[in-house]
Amino acid sequence: MASMRRARKPGFKELEPPPIPAHFRCPISLDLMRDPVTAPSGITYDRRSIEAWLDMGNATCPVTNRDIGSEPELIPNHSLRSRERAAEADGLVEGLFSLIKRPISAQATKAALVAAFRLVAYDKRTAARFAELGLVPLLLEALVDADRSFCERALAVLDAVLSSPRAKAESRDHALTVPVLLKKMFRVSDMATELVVSALYKLFKALMAKYKKEK
Numbered sequence: 001m002a003s004m005r006r007a008r009k010p011g012f013k014e015l016e017p018p019p020i021p022a023h024f025r026c027p028i029s030l031d032l033m034r035d036p037v038t039a040p041s042g043i044t045y046d047r048r049s050i051e052a053w054l055d056m057g058n059a060t061c062p063v064t065n066r067d068i069g070s071e072p073e074l075i076p077n078h079s080l081r082s083r084e085r086a087a088e089a090d091g092l093v094e095g096l097f098s099l100i101k102r103p104i105s106a107q108a109t110k111a112a113l114v115a116a117f118r119l120v121a122y123d124k125r126t127a128a129r130f131a132e133l134g135l136v137p138l139l140l141e142a143l144v145d146a147d148r149s150f151c152e153r154a155l156a157v158l159d160a161v162l163s164s165p166r167a168k169a170e171s172r173d174h175a176l177t178v179p180v181l182l183k184k185m186f187r188v189s190d191m192a193t194e195l196v197v198s199a200l201y202k203l204f205k206a207l208m209a210k211y212k213k214e215k
Contacts, residue, residue: 024084027063028053036081037074041066044077092119093129101138106150113153120160127164130157136167140176143184151188155195162199168206177203 026033026046033046041061045053051074053062059070096119099112116135120127139154146154161167171177178200185196 021087024080024087033080033084036077036084038077039074040068040072044080047074050074089119089123089126090129093126094133097130097133097135097138100135110149110153113150113157117153117156117160120157120163124163127161128166130161131164131167131170135161136170137174137176140171140174140180143180144176148188148192151184152192152195155184155192155199159195159199159202162202165206168203171199172203172206172210 020032024032026036026049027043028045028049031046033044035047036044037047037050038044039050039061041064043061043063045062050062054070054072057070059067061068093116096112096116099108100116103109103112116130120130136158139158143151143154143158158171162171181196181200185193
């Protein structure tokens with residue numbers, strides 16, 4: 001996939017970080033809440049911001065103006081933090097996918113592949129998101145005539161993403177999967193061969209599971 005490996009200078013809009021959703025912003029600082037806590041008034045703030053507000057001698061909720069005392073109990077909002085982390089991971093996945101699909105340089109693409117591999121290894125849920133974005137066919141097409149360095153990284157990501165049922169289904173049904181993987185076996189490096197074998201094994205297991213289910 002020649003277009004994928006051709007360096008392309010990104011526009012400013014592509015480099016801008018996505019806007020922070022309003023429900024993740026602290027009402028005081030308007031920045032992302034890194035440590036969200038809920039005040040007695042029911043309003044959630046970033047801990048650092050609300051504590052700074054209280055340290056200035058205030059005893060009211062900045063939003064509702066309700067009296068909350070000078071030393072109110074600030075309850076960690078674990079639910080909101082979990083949603084923030086999920087959103088951050090999703091944004092990171094989309095950013096890495098964009099770098100792989102529309103590279104700004106060969107080095108940046110390879111770095112994005114390494115980051116994608118580590119992200120999937122850290123959080124298996126991101127494998128499904130990568131699959132939804134279309135990473136499987138993108139990697140397969142790029143692997144056709146890629147160099148050794150790219151092949152090793154792309155195969156590592158493909159093998160990792162195959163932890164997702166959707167990725168397995170897409171790989172199993174894609175016309176390039178078997179030809180490309182067999183082409184890379186024993187022809188790139190020992191590492192690439194191991195990754196190919198691992199990927200083929202996962203696909204074989206998925207195929208057998210589908211066969212047994214349909215039988």
